[in-house]
Amino acid sequence: MSNPTITEEYRAHFTDLQPDEPEALRLFRKAGLKTFGKLGLPASSREEWRYNKLTALRDRAFRPANGSPAEPSPEQIADLLLPEMETQRLVFIDGRHSPTLSRIGELPPGATVTNLTGHIAALGELPAGLNSLADHEHDPFTNLNSMFLGDGLYLDLAAGVAIEQPIHLLFLSSGDEYLASPRNLINAAEGSRAVIIESYASLNDSAAFTNVITEVDCAPGADIVHYKLQRENGATQHIGQSLVRQAENSRYKSVEIVFGGDMTRRFLKLDLLGENAECEVNALYLARGEQVHDLRTRITHAVPNCATRELYKGIVDEKAHGIFDGLVYVARDAQVTDAHQTNRNLLLSQDARVNSMPRLEIYADDVKCSHGSTTGQLEEEQIFYLRSRGLAPDAARALLTFAFAGEIIDTIELAPLRQRLSSELLRRLPQGELIEETL
Amino acid sequence: MLTIKNLHAGVEGKEILKGINLEIKAGEVHAIMGPNGSGKSTLSGVLAGNEAFTITEGEVTYLGENLLPLSAEMRALEGIFLAFQYPIEIPGVSNAHFLRAALNARRRHRDEPELDAFDFQELAKKKMELFELNPALMDRSLNVGFSGGEKKRNEGFQMALLEPTLAVMDETDSGLDIDALKIVAQGVNSLRSPERAALVITHYQRLLDYIVPDFVHVLADGRIVKSGGKELALELEKSGYAWINRGTPGEEGV
Numbered sequence: 001m002s003n004p005t006i007t008e009e010y011r012a013h014f015t016d017l018q019p020d021e022p023e024a025l026r027l028f029r030k031a032g033l034k035t036f037g038k039l040g041l042p043a044s045s046r047e048e049w050r051y052n053k054l055t056a057l058r059d060r061a062f063r064p065a066n067g068s069p070a071e072p073s074p075e076q077i078a079d080l081l082l083p084e085m086e087t088q089r090l091v092f093i094d095g096r097h098s099p100t101l102s103r104i105g106e107l108p109p110g111a112t113v114t115n116l117t118g119h120i121a122a123l124g125e126l127p128a129g130l131n132s133l134a135d136h137e138h139d140p141f142t143n144l145n146s147m148f149l150g151d152g153l154y155l156d157l158a159a160g161v162a163i164e165q166p167i168h169l170l171f172l173s174s175g176d177e178y179l180a181s182p183r184n185l186i187n188a189a190e191g192s193r194a195v196i197i198e199s200y201a202s203l204n205d206s207a208a209f210t211n212v213i214t215e216v217d218c219a220p221g222a223d224i225v226h227y228k229l230q231r232e233n234g235a236t237q238h239i240g241q242s243l244v245r246q247a248e249n250s251r252y253k254s255v256e257i258v259f260g261g262d263m264t265r266r267f268l269k270l271d272l273l274g275e276n277a278e279c280e281v282n283a284l285y286l287a288r289g290e291q292v293h294d295l296r297t298r299i300t301h302a303v304p305n306c307a308t309r310e311l312y313k314g315i316v317d318e319k320a321h322g323i324f325d326g327l328v329y330v331a332r333d334a335q336v337t338d339a340h341q342t343n344r345n346l347l348l349s350q351d352a353r354v355n356s357m358p359r360l361e362i363y364a365d366d367v368k369c370s371h372g373s374t375t376g377q378l379e380e381e382q383i384f385y386l387r388s389r390g391l392a393p394d395a396a397r398a399l400l401t402f403a404f405a406g407e408i409i410d411t412i413e414l415a416p417l418r419q420r421l422s423s424e425l426l427r428r429l430p431q432g433e434l435i436e437e438t439l
Numbered sequence: 440m441l442t443i444k445n446l447h448a449g450v451e452g453k454e455i456l457k458g459i460n461l462e463i464k465a466g467e468v469h470a471i472m473g474p475n476g477s478g479k480s481t482l483s484g485v486l487a488g489n490e491a492f493t494i495t496e497g498e499v500t501y502l503g504e505n506l507l508p509l510s511a512e513m514r515a516l517e518g519i520f521l522a523f524q525y526p527i528e529i530p531g532v533s534n535a536h537f538l539r540a541a542l543n544a545r546r547r548h549r550d551e552p553e554l555d556a557f558d559f560q561e562l563a564k565k566k567m568e569l570f571e572l573n574p575a576l577m578d579r580s581l582n583v584g585f586s587g588g589e590k591k592r593n594e595g596f597q598m599a600l601l602e603p604t605l606a607v608m609d610e611t612d613s614g615l616d617i618d619a620l621k622i623v624a625q626g627v628n629s630l631r632s633p634e635r636a637a638l639v640i641t642h643y644q645r646l647l648d649y650i651v652p653d654f655v656h657v658l659a660d661g662r663i664v665k666s667g668g669k670e671l672a673l674e675l676e677k678s679g680y681a682w683i684n685r686g687t688p689g690e691e692g693v
Contacts, residue, residue, distance in 0.1 A: 380491075385527040388487050389541035389597065390515035390548070399540070403531025403580075435540065 007040045009061030013179075014147055017064065021117070024125045025149070032136070032146025039140040051323045051355045052265060052294045056237050062179035062209035064148045065094035070174060072203055074101060080170060080201050084416045087168035087197070088113050094173060094208075095150025095180035105165070110158030113167060116183055119154040127154065129187050133215040133243035133269070141239050145181045145213045152184040152212070157192035157222075166195040166414060173232055175206030184214040188222035188250075195225045197417065200240075200260070202233035207262075209237045216242065218250035220274060225253045225413060229421075232260040234289060241267040248274025248303075255412055256283035257421055258293050259428055265294040272299070272306040272334075283312040284408035286428055287320035287352075294323040299341075301334040301364075308339040313408050315401060317348035317430060325357045328371070332363040339367070345375040346404050348430065395434040402429060440465045440636050441486075441506075441605055446497035448485050454495065455481040457661035463605070466633040470647055470672060471640045473658035474680040479640045480524060482658070483609040486638070487521035488514045501605065515541075516548040518604030522594040522611050529581040534593070537581050538563065542600060566599045569626045587614040595626045606630070606637040612646035624649030644676035 014033050019026075044053050071093060074081065081089065081101075090113070091101035097115040104113055112119070119127060134142040153169050171182050188194065200210060210232065218224055232238055238261040244252055258264050270279055285293040293316075299308050314322040324343040345354040356373040378400050386396035405425055412418040426432040446459040455478045463469050473479050485492050486499070488511030499506040506514065529537070543553040554562065560577075567574055570592040582590050591611055598606055608627070612620055627637070627650050639650055647655070647669065655671040656663045659680070665671065 382527050382529050384489055384491075384511060385523065385529070386537070386541075387511040388489075388515055388521050388523075389537070389601070390512050390544040391540060392512055392544075393510075395540070395544075399532055399537070400529065403529065406531040437540075437543070 004040065006058065006061050007037060010144065010147075011037060013061065013063050016066070017148075022120060022124050025117075025120055028126060028130070029147045029149060032143040032149070035136065036140055036143035036147055039138070039143065042140055048296070048325070051321070052263065052292055054263065056263060057209065062177050062237075064150075065096060065174070065178045065180065069093035069096055069098065071098055071100060072172070077101070077172070077203075080172070080199070082168055082197070082417070082420070084420070085166065085168075085414070087166050088163065089168045089170065090115060090153055091170045091172065092151055092180075092182060094178045095152075095171070095182045097151040101170075107163065108161055110161040111163055112154065112156040113163070114154050115151050116154040116185055117149075117151045127185060129185055129215060129217055131215075133217070133245055134213050134241065141211055141241070142213060145183060145211050148179060148181040149183050150181040152182040152214070153186065153196070155184075155186045155188075155194065155196070157188045157194060159190040159219075160192060161189070162193035163195075166197050168197045169199060171198075171200045171210065171212070173200070173202045173208040173210060173236060175202060175204050175208050175233070175235070177207055179209045179211065182210070182212040184212070186214070186216040186224065188216070188218050188224055190219045191221040192219070193223040195227075195414065197227045197229065199229040199231070200238065201231045202236060202260070205233050205235060207235040208232070210240070212240045214240075214242045216244040216252065218244065218246045218252055218277075220247045221249045222247070223251045226255075227412065227414075227417065228254065228256045228266070230256070230258040230260050230264050230266070234260065234262055234291065236261050238264040240265070241269070244268070244270045244279075246270070246272050246274065246277040246279065248276055250274065250277045251279070253280045254282070255408065256285075256295070257408070258283065258285040258295070259424070261291065261293070263292040263294070266296070268297045270297070270299045272301050272308070273303060275303050275305045278307045280309045280411070282310070282408050282411045284405050285312075285314045285322060286405065286425070287314065287322050288317045288428075289320060290318070291320045292323070293320070295325075297326040299326075299328045299339070301328070301330045301337045301339060303333060304335040304337070306334065306337060308341070310341040311408065312343045313405065314343075314345040314354065315348065315405060315429075316345060316352040316354055319349075319351045320353070322352075322354045324355070324373070327359045327361060328369065330360070330362040330364050330367055330369065334364045335366045337364060337367040337369060339369045341371040343373045344404075346401065347375060347377050348401065392434065394431040398429055398431040398435045402426060402432065402435060405429075440502060441638075442500045444498050446485070446499060447495045448481060448492050449495065450481070450492050455661055456485065458497070459661070459663060461656065461663065463636050463638060465636055467654065468631065468637045468639060468650065468652045470652035470655045471638065471658050471663075472642065472644070472655060472672060472675055475642065477658045478661045479642075479658055480609055483521055483607050483638075483640055486607050487511060487519065512544075515601075516545055520598050520601055520603030520606045522598055522606065522608040524610040524613060526582045526590040526594055528583045530583050532581045533578055534581050535560075535563070535577040538597060538600060541597075545601060563600060566596055569599055569629060570596045571622050572596055588616065588619040591615055592619060592623055595623045599626055599630060602630070604635055606635070608637065608639045610641055611639070612641055612643060620646060621649055644672045647672045
């Protein structure tokens with residue numbers, strides 16, 4: 001059982017909130033409160049929390065932001081707004097919508113792009129799909145999110161609708177021990193298409209807790225590309241879940257880039273429920289200092305003829321800790337499944353640590369599945385080859401490390417975003433400046 | 440240019456080179472031939488500064504300076520180039536990025552202005568033609584997915600681009616068909632000049648038909664057991680290496 005005082009503190013924070021909102025949402029929060037009160041924080045003895053002890057979350061309760069947020073000017077956050085790209089943009093501060101920083105342009109008929117609580121207020125009831133994929137029965141963080149539900153994207157695409165400009169969700173944290181509880185809901189009807197950039201950053205160096213849930217429902221033939229960028233400051237606790245359901249012939253692609261946070265746990269649950277659905281899920285985590293980057297995936301092949309491509313790569317330096325736990329589950333009926341899962345980790349220091357748990361569970365007999373995991377250091381013979389051409393050892397190491405990560409960055413289909421993350425990666429790598437001119 | 444005196448070296452406590460003596464002057468091409476396990480690759484590794492090898496005795500001077508304390512990269516900057524027997528594959532590092540970094544490191548070292556991407560591309564294109572390499576390989580990951588012949592030609596191309604003072608070629612002919620061999624040899628010959636020298640290490644005489652050496656040395660069990668002119672290579676081709684224990688090629692009984 002977890003520390004009951006923390007649960008009580010969250011309960012007290014809840015009582016302090018008196019939002020003026022539809023009854024349906026109030027009941028939704030209360031249900032969250034009730035279940036969270038029962039569950040508390042997860043016991044660290046449980047298998048899925050064995051390597052990530054959530055120390056900072058057990059210390060104290062973070063409080064939800066109250067009153068109106070102190071908004072930065074657009075100039076202050078100019079770079080975070082991805083000025084090089086045309087986007088549909090929603091900005092949130094400590095989980096609350098900022099209309100002044102958001103900018104939604106013209107949309108095709110049949111597309112709704114708005115903030116979730118605004119949509120609920122207009123609707124007077126909860127939208128279909130809310131909590132339909134998240135585990136609101138057993139998962140404490142889902143319930144913590146529900147009780148303090150902040151804001152996030154509400155995206156609804158009618159059949160055949162495509163939004164060409166990427167939808168950029170920028171979640172900013174103003175620190176100050178705030179708990180932000182963003183919630184995104186994406187309903188993509190038959191044959192619809194969108195690209196989403198879900199991005200997290202901090203406005204300063206102070207501690208915060210971000211606890212986010214994103215639910216994505218892909219109807220037959222829908223095509224969703226989903227980039228997730230975690231660049232919060234090194235004092236932030238981040239728990240993020242993406243829950244995805246795919247019907248037949250749909251495609252879902254996810255690229256997660258985790259640079260920031262003190263502790264970051266990203267969970268991706270993906271259910272392939274219709275034939276010929278495909279998913280491609282990639283991630284890059286770069287952990288330095290004493291950062292913990294914990295990435296978990298649960299991919300279920302429930303029906304025949306679906307495909308999974310999963311490539312998660314970690315660079316772990318100094319005293320940081322990387323965790324990968326991935327399961328591909330192939331049900332008995334899921335014949336002709338084509339699933340490949342790979343986790344590769346690069347250790348850059350003696351004190352860096354990695355736990356890698358790739359898993360396949362296969363109950364069908366006609367499948368093409370593989371999984372693999374490697375954790376190691378840079379190869380001496382590669383370093384020597386580069387040195388023998390005149391590159392300094394540090395530059396050789398930086399170049400090889402950059403190349404290791406580049407494999408994930410290269411899977412970003414939006415060229416400006418790819419270039420941006422490539423240069424950012426270089427800035428964040430040890431000695432990255434040594435090779436900047438060559439790239 | 441290069442003087443090796445009584446060089447002893449090995450790996451993991453096992454002595455492989457047991458007293459090598461060799462003198463290479465500017466403008467000369469020397470060939471080192473020898474059977475497998477004679478120490479050919481150890482010698483090239485030691486000259487290039489591979490720290491996997493330990494030097495236990497002897498000295499090496501290059502351009503009048505003690506070579507042995509220099510790091511691998513410093514040797515490269517000072518003009519030593521090793522063409523690898525097995526070029527290393529490096530996924531994610533493009534040939535172009537890598538070579539521009541290498542070339543500019545060398546140019547900085549010589550106080551020459553660096554080349555921008557455009558000038559580099561022009562130069563690289565010219566040098567690639569020399570080795571009949573597809574220009575598309577420039578944008579591919581270093582040696583990844585290259586055929587055996589492409590890898591060796593890529594080594595030759597790198598050498599032509601970096602214009603070394605002393606080129607050490609470690610079994611460049613292995614894995615090459617005769618056409619590729621001619622291409623590589625042509626490229627190497629185009630680099631020959633009175634200021635430069637080359638050490639060509641090979642198991643077979645074949646390469647030396649195209650890169651004609653001034654001197655041939657036979658390496659056996661970590662020592663140079665015989666030296667001579669280019670005709671020595673032809674004798675070796677006829678009689679193989681089995682004579683080594685007796686002292687002279689051609690005296691091998693049947």
